[in-house]
Amino acid sequence: MILGGFAYIAGAAVSGASVNVSMAILSGALLSIGLGFTTQFVPLYMAEMAVARYREAFSNSIQFSLCLGALAATIVNFTMKKTPNSLVQQGKDRDKVKALLQKIRGVDTIDDELDEIVAANAAAAQGENGLWLILSTRSHGSGIWRPRC
Template identity: 45%
Template sequence: MDSFLKEFYPKVYLRMLEDKDISNYCKFDSQLLTVFTSSMYISGLITTTLFASTFTKKFGRRLSMLFGRAMYVVGAAVGGGAVNLSMIILARVLLGVGMGFSTQAVPLYLSEMAPSKYRGAFSNGFQFMLVVESLIASFINYGTEKICGGWGWRISFTLAMVPSFWLLTLGALFLPETPNSLIQQGKGHQKVIALLKKIRGIDDVDEELEDIIKAE
């Protein structure tokens, strides 16, 4: 958005105004702009590789999802209220941390909670929804760019917290932990059996419990 570039990357904005014929590569040739665009993905990669997997294994899938969603909310709030470049980059880093934890914990949670015959459908459904969310985000960016006054980018940033806050308060907050995670955390088998009976709707869960114990 022009208003965003004008506020945080004035040199890039002036370069765009001065010469309409130069390539986009030359227009947006800025190290700071590169930091902004790539910081989320780099922090997400580092988080997933170094922290999220260990955290998810030790503290559970549910807590990892909650933490990831909380980072999304905080990152969106910081970005929406940013007054300088440092805040904008920090917001992207926080969003990357949220992305790292979410992409680590959510597919794992779905696969462990879903009945075996529906496991593939749940996993594919998760990937499909990521594409849908990207499409919705593109429409939001397109719409907010048309807002007069130069604050459309703030709305775009802030709206990122809406689905995260919704899932944080009404979703993951009330979800049970997965049977696999309970085994990893050393919880009693009786607690795991009770959970399996509840989510499977049957009383004979000994075979699945045995498979989970062997897998862990």
């Protein structure tokens, strides 16, 4: 459980400091390790440490909490379908997407980011490998996705 806690803390720190895709992938991996440790070991520890007559209540409450968290995440994801990336996927007007992205970022200069979103969605629509897009970076100024190597 302690290792899971350290993995969570490290994942959160790397996520907060992420400046590129590699760091975002690393943070996701660390957070996943933390999640794996805690969802396996905490229920086991709780069941072993609980008084026998409350053991089932502890075990069931942990499972209920996990399911409730998954439901909350699903609801949040459903309500976020109005984000700039989703609007580009739906073929919405570029000016509307740009205005929303400017509002979210709090700056007016978002053209490069919007171009990247449009390019990534166009590549995905053409059936390009999503993993390749994640592992690729855009060459500066060209708007074209190119591999790092």
